[in-house]
Structure formats: structure tokens, C-alpha cells
Amino acid sequence: MKLIGDIGGTKVLMALVDERGVIRQRCRLASAEFARFDDLLAAYLRDIDAPIEEGCLAVAGPVADDGRSAKVTNLPWTIDGAALETRFGLGPLWLINDFAAVAHGVTALKSEQTCLLQAGEPHEEGVKLVLGAGTGLGMAIIAGGRILPSEGGHIGFAPADETQWQVWRALQTEYGRVTAERVISGPGLANIHRILAGESLDPAAVVARARQNDAAAQRSLEVFFSAYGAFAGDMALAVLAHGGVFLAGGVTQHLLSELSTSGFLAAFNDKAEHAELVRRMPVSVVTAPDIGLQGAAAALRSGAFR
Known part of the structure; x- marks a missing residue:
């Protein structure tokens, strides 16, 4: 058996992959219930009898160059692959950025696992951009068959109108540097509503x-979608994503019905002299709920770690 996982700030998905590539014993665990990832993995493996020959964990945060350790951005967790192998008697355990895993999953997506927002003029061999809002704001790039991880969600937030400036100013007072993730994420939606409406609510x-x-x-949702669309369009322009833009993340999937009728695409395409360029870029939402797990499994199949 092979071990796969998708480790986020709110939830962790764990599963096994059998010799035929079938995902089994999928389990969802709440991140907040565990002080360390080691404790969560111990809880998952308690009822697993089969030996683990190798594994891949997708982590919401930067991963060391050797793929052996990572710090989860929105949790006080450090994950050490070698230490986990020793403690649990596992085969080689590799770590990749969570959106690099999503990108691996995107390369094997079926058409029914996406929802098209903008048809554009796709170039099959063109650069593909994968990004999305969840507990954080993730991003990865697919170029020439290579998957490039990114921490693009932590670039500075660029307000586009007076309302967004109001959000930026309040967050700058609180945090200093205002990243895109402070606005375009589940907690970001809560920030927007707190600042504009004067009440603290969780995103749900x-x-x-x-x-x-x-x-x-x-109004808070519309500000969120406009900021999200502008960011996605900026990143698509930065990498010339002629192969398409793929939106993922728990918040994105949960808000699909609202997103498709919001100002997201208008903000995505609002690029002045380059508006026609981005209008030719296809935009889709990834609807597969376990795309991170699928991507971790795909990364193992690809031999990326050998």
C-alpha cells in the first residue's frame, strides 16, 4: 500500500492507494483536533494493518528542496518525513506543496470534474495556472510537463477600488504587510466582512x-470575488496561462454557484490594454472534492521522487 495525504489548515484527508491505483480507506480529520501532525497520523494508522511501501503528503505550505520536511503555513506543525518513517515503520515518505499536488491532479482530470467559466481559446501545450482559495491561497504552475510550486498567494494584495482600499488600510494597521491571502481565502472573507460590516463572523x-x-x-462576498478574480487574472497574465486557469480550494468549490454569477470574471478580464489577451485564456473550476489526494497519488505514479 501507498500512503497519501492532503494536509490543510482546516482539514486533513488521508488515504491509501492499492496496487491497482485505487484510493482506499479515505478519512477526513479536523486539523484543530491535533497538536502535531504526528498525532494525527498515529490516529489514522491505528487501524491500518498493511505495510506502507512509500507515501506522498501534500502540505499547505513551503516544502524543503529535498521534499523531506515542511512547515504548515496556517498551523503550528512541522512535518519531518524521515522522522515519520522511523516512528511508524514507513517506506520513503515524500512531501510536496498542496497546490503542486493539485497541479498533478489537474494533469489527469476528466472533463466531468471541471466546471467551465470562460471558454477562451485553449492552447493544449500552453502554460497552465492552478490556484485557489481555501484556508489559505494556493498556487502552482504547469509548464512544459513540469510542475512548479509557488507561494504566489503571499504576494502583496493590490486593492482595485476604494472599498478594497478600505479593507487594505484596516489590514495594514493590523498586520503590517497585507498579502493576497489576507483577503482571498476563507479567513480573508471573514476579514472583509468584519471590516466592511463591523461584525465578526466565520466564513461559513x-x-x-x-x-x-x-x-x-x-456585499462582502462580492468584494471577495472581485479581489479573487483580479488576483487570478494578474497571475494568469504573469505566466501567460494560455493552457488554462484552474481554480481549486475548498472555498472556491463551496461557492461555485455564487462565483459563476459574481464579478469574478469581470475582474479577471479587467486588464486594460491586455484585456483581450486574458479573455482568450480558459478558466475552469475543479469540482473533484479530493483533487489534492488524487494529485498526491498521481505524483507517486509519475515517479517524481525517484
């Missing part, structure tokens, strides 16, 4: 209010 509550036609929550 903001969404629930918006779906009940609460005007303040709907």
Missing part, C-alpha cells in the same frame, strides 16, 4: 447570511 456564517439575502454579507 457570512456565506449563510448571503444566501439568506443579507445585503451586508452579499
